[in-house]
Amino acid sequence: MTDQTVRPPVRHFINLDQIPTETLQSILTNARELKAQKFSPPQLFAGLSLAMIFDKKSTRTRLSFEIAMKQLGGHTIVMTKDEMQLGGAESIEDTAKVLSRFVDGVMIRLSNHETVEELASYADIPVINALTDASHPCQIMADLLTIEEKLGDIKGRKIAWFGDYNNVAKTFAQAAPKFGFDLTVAVPPPLTPDKKNVATTITLTDDPIAAAKDADVIVTDTWVSMGQEGKQIDAFIPYRVTPDLMAKAKPHAIFMHCMPIHRGEEVTDDVLASPASVIYDEAENRLHAQKAILAWCFEHSGVNVQHK
Ligand code: CP
Ligand code: NVA
Numbered sequence: 001m002t003d004q005t006v007r008p009p010v011r012h013f014i015n016l017d018q019i020p021t022e023t024l025q026s027i028l029t030n031a032r033e034l035k036a037q038k039f040s041p042p043q044l045f046a047g048l049s050l051a052m053i054f055d056k057k058s059t060r061t062r063l064s065f066e067i068a069m070k071q072l073g074g075h076t077i078v079m080t081k082d083e084m085q086l087g088g089a090e091s092i093e094d095t096a097k098v099l100s101r102f103v104d105g106v107m108i109r110l111s112n113h114e115t116v117e118e119l120a121s122y123a124d125i126p127v128i129n130a131l132t133d134a135s136h137p138c139q140i141m142a143d144l145l146t147i148e149e150k151l152g153d154i155k156g157r158k159i160a161w162f163g164d165y166n167n168v169a170k171t172f173a174q175a176a177p178k179f180g181f182d183l184t185v186a187v188p189p190p191l192t193p194d195k196k197n198v199a200t201t202i203t204l205t206d207d208p209i210a211a212a213k214d215a216d217v218i219v220t221d222t223w224v225s226m227g228q229e230g231k232q233i234d235a236f237i238p239y240r241v242t243p244d245l246m247a248k249a250k251p252h253a254i255f256m257h258c259m260p261i262h263r264g265e266e267v268t269d270d271v272l273a274s275p276a277s278v279i280y281d282e283a284e285n286r287l288h289a290q291k292a293i294l295a296w297c298f299e300h301s302g303v304n305v306q307h308k
Contacts, residue, residue, distance in 0.1 A: 011297045012120045014129045016137045017174040023296065024141070024178060030305040031145050031285075031292035037308070038071075038288070044295060044303045045074030049103040052130075055081035055110035056226045060259060061130050061138065064286035065107050068294055077103070081110060096122035105297055111227050126297035133167055133227065139258045140171040142289040143219075144179065146282045150254050151216055155180040160215035160249070162186050162208055162239045163266050165193045168221045168258050177201040186211035188235035208239050212248035218276075219256040220266045233265065241267040246276060254278045 016024060034041070050069050052062065062078065069076045081087045086095045096119045099106050105126040108116055113134035120127035129137055147154050158181070161169050165187050176183040177199065184203040187193065198204055205211050212218060223236040241255065255267070255277045263269055271277060295303050 008300055010120075010124060010126055011299065012123075012127045013137060013293050013297055014116060014120060014127065015135050015174060016140060016171060016178065021178040024144075024175075027141060027289075027292045027296050028145055028148070029307075030295055031141070031288045033305055033307050034291040034295070035145075035285075035288035041071040041073075041291075042306065043073035044305065045069055045072040045298065048074040048105070048298055048301060048303075050074060050076050050294070051099055051103045051106040052076055052078045053081060053084070053086075053106060053108040053110075054078070054130075055087075055108075056131065058109060058130070060283050060286050061107075061109060064138075064290040065130070065294075068287055068290040072291060072294075074104075074294075092118045093122045095119065096127075097124075100124035104301055105294065128293065128297060131167060133225070135171045135174070136167045136258070137171055137174075138286065138290060138293060139168055140175050141293060142282060142285040143172075143256060143258070144175060145285045145289050146256065146278055147217055147254070149281070149285075150278055151252070156182075157216040158182045158184065158214060159217040159219060160184045160186065160211045162211065162218070162220045162241055162245075163236050164191065164221065164223050164225065165198070166221060166225050172219070173199045173202050184211045184215070186239055188239060190235050208245060209248055212245050215249040215253055217254055217256055218246060218249050221258055222260065222262055223266055224262075236266070240265065241271050243268070243270055243274070246271055246274070256282055259283055 052065055066076050100123050107128040107130040109130040111133045113132035116129050116132055161172060165185055169185060172183055186205050186208045189206045218241055220241050223233045224231045253276060255271055257279050259279060295305050
């Protein structure tokens with residue numbers, strides 16, 4: 001006998017450009033709702049379990065997923081790739097199929113983006129990208145939440161990125177056309193990405209002053225992402241975020257950084273200590289965004305965020 005039930009597609013959260021804008025908007029609305037309920041969290045995830053697989057370090061991502069699941073009544077199991085059979089001979093297909101029999105969702109952080117896509121292709125449960133070398137979608141959802149909290153509607157705003165065109169920058173580039181903001185990326189010439197690899201909707205420049213001019217948001221990240229240790233950083237020095245650079249932006253401009261920060265490298269201490277810096281609100285918003293991302297992924301398990 002065959003199972004005639006037509007099951008809805010599994011909701012993976014891997015890249016923002018694969019997810020409809022209305023869905024992303026509704027996840028942000030739910031994040032605001034769940035943040036408003038942070039002291040009386042609804043037990044939406046009762047009986048649900050999330051596997052959390054790490055092949056790289058993490059503070060914020062691990063904290064936010066684990067606390068999000070637990071505050072909403074769910075469970076987590078944290079594993080490093082090397083502790084699993086996945087770090088040995090077991091195939092990604094078998095790993096995905098076995099995980100699907102034990103837990104209701106999996107978040108995974110590792111270098112190779114294609115591995116996450118492959119895991120998702122075999123999984124019967126949602127797979128969430130918790131950072132790969134290609135993208136960091138959960139971070140950008142928290143960043144969008146933060147920008148709208150601080151500045152209101154993001155549409156038409158100028159966001160200026162400085163330094164490495166890395167996984168976080170590339171995810172901002174995926175979000176820009178969806179949310180209607182202008183993204184200007186200032187990258188040193190030796191590291192300028194090939195134009196064909198950059199969305200046509202973003203402005204690429206090697207001039208940090210021009211990039212900062214009239215920006216609403218100044219954002220940077222480490223010059224050396226995890227796995228790139230030993231990389232030369234001298235070319236990035238003119239792209240450091242300093243008070244002088246901040247002064248080129250709009251008077252209300254905010255400073256953002258996904259953290260961890262290398263103080264004195266990509267940003268100076270005085271910028272971090274200034275009222276423009278929203279880094280800790282941004283870090284906290286990882287929790288609220290994560291709850292809403294998980295709720296969307298788990299909707300087929302009956303999870304539904306109620307608005308008060
Ligand atoms: N921003 C971020 O993803 O931080 P962690 O590496 O600490 O998780
Ligand atoms: N670009 C950084 C982000 C860390 C959250 C990295 O990949 O190491």
